[in-house]
Amino acid sequence: MRKLAIFLALIPPLVALYLLYTGSLSLFELALAIIIATVISYLFSSALISRPGRLYNPIRWAWALIFAILYLTVVEAKAHLSVLKLIFVPSRARPAIVRIPYSVESDYAITLIANSITNTPGTVVVDVDEERKYFYVHWIRATDLTEEGAKREVSELFERYARRIFE
Amino acid sequence: MLGALAYYLGMILLIGGGIVDVLAAIGMNRFRNFYLRLHAATVGAIWGAVYPLFGLGLISLSLSALGSVRFYIAGIAFTTAIFLLLTAPVGSHAIAQGAHRSREAVPEPIVVDRLAEDEGVIGGA
Numbered sequence: 557m558r559k560l561a562i563f564l565a566l567i568p569p570l571v572a573l574y575l576l577y578t579g580s581l582s583l584f585e586l587a588l589a590i591i592i593a594t595v596i597s598y599l600f601s602s603a604l605i606s607r608p609g610r611l612y613n614p615i616r617w618a619w620a621l622i623f624a625i626l627y628l629t630v631v632e633a634k635a636h637l638s639v640l641k642l643i644f645v646p647s648r649a650r651p652a653i654v655r656i657p658y659s660v661e662s663d664y665a666i667t668l669i670a671n672s673i674t675n676t677p678g679t680v681v682v683d684v685d686e687e688r689k690y691f692y693v694h695w696i697r698a699t700d701l702t703e704e705g706a707k708r709e710v711s712e713l714f715e716r717y718a719r720r721i722f723e
Numbered sequence: 724m725l726g727a728l729a730y731y732l733g734m735i736l737l738i739g740g741g742i743v744d745v746l747a748a749i750g751m752n753r754f755r756n757f758y759l760r761l762h763a764a765t766v767g768a769i770w771g772a773v774y775p776l777f778g779l780g781l782i783s784l785s786l787s788a789l790g791s792v793r794f795y796i797a798g799i800a801f802t803t804a805i806f807l808l809l810t811a812p813v814g815s816h817a818i819a820q821g822a823h824r825s826r827e828a829v830p831e832p833i834v835v836d837r838l839a840e841d842e843g844v845i846g847g848a
């Protein structure tokens with residue numbers, strides 16, 4: 557029963573993704589989308605979803621949308637401008653690999669935080685220690701070398717939203 | 724009105740992305756070690772590739788002369804941009820971790836290297 561719910565839960569998002577990608581709503585595309593989504597969901601749904609209810613929680617989607625807009629405008633702009641400045645004055649770089657603790661549980665949340673850190677220029681996740689819950693982050697202009705200080709500067713915002721979206 | 728707005732916003736994203744790509748390439752040459760160059764590569768991946776793709780989608784949506792083809796182009800541009808946003812950091816993670824584990828790329832100069840400390844490669848820095 558639970559397996560069936562997981563299997564069915566993944567089909568509508570895959571159909572929507574296919575239709576968005578093709579940009580067409582013809583009957584042929586719709587039928588093809590449903591067939592492909594069924595096959596993919598049969599193969600991968602148990603690996604991708606553990607709680608189907610969360611996939612359809614509008615509050616989580618609203619937080620995801622807010623995070624996407626905030627991230628793609630403010631956060632990225634700040635990070636890009638600081639790295640573009642460093643390109644002209646490379647001597648001002650102060651690179652360090654710092655340890656940043658995190659406190660989320662799910663793989664999706666960890667991935668969202670790590671991807672967000674790496675996608676902002678100036679910080680790249682080099683390694684992750686899942687037992688002790690640390691990211692090792694290469695930071696091009698390290699202003700704070702302590703764990704808590706680095707977390708405040710680099711990943712606190714991402715972690716707050718990752719918890720609202722995935723936990 | 725909305726079409727013109729989408730067109731000009733798309734043009735800004737597209738042309739801005741090209742300029743940022745050139746700057747990132749300059750940074751690639753000016754930074755003198757592997758990890759610093761990785762940051763320049765990130766600049767090229769997000770403002771240099773994801774944003775122009777969003778811009779391309781907006782431009783094609785605004786060109787009504789294209790007919791229904793514009794929805795194909797916009798759909799492909801938007802989904803490709805989102806997939807790039809999700810998968811570009813995966814490549815960065817893999818390269819960075821591989822470089823650090825194999826010690827092919829020495830992170831010099833560096834203020835502290837907590838990862839090497841924790842792996843016990845070089846005692847306290």
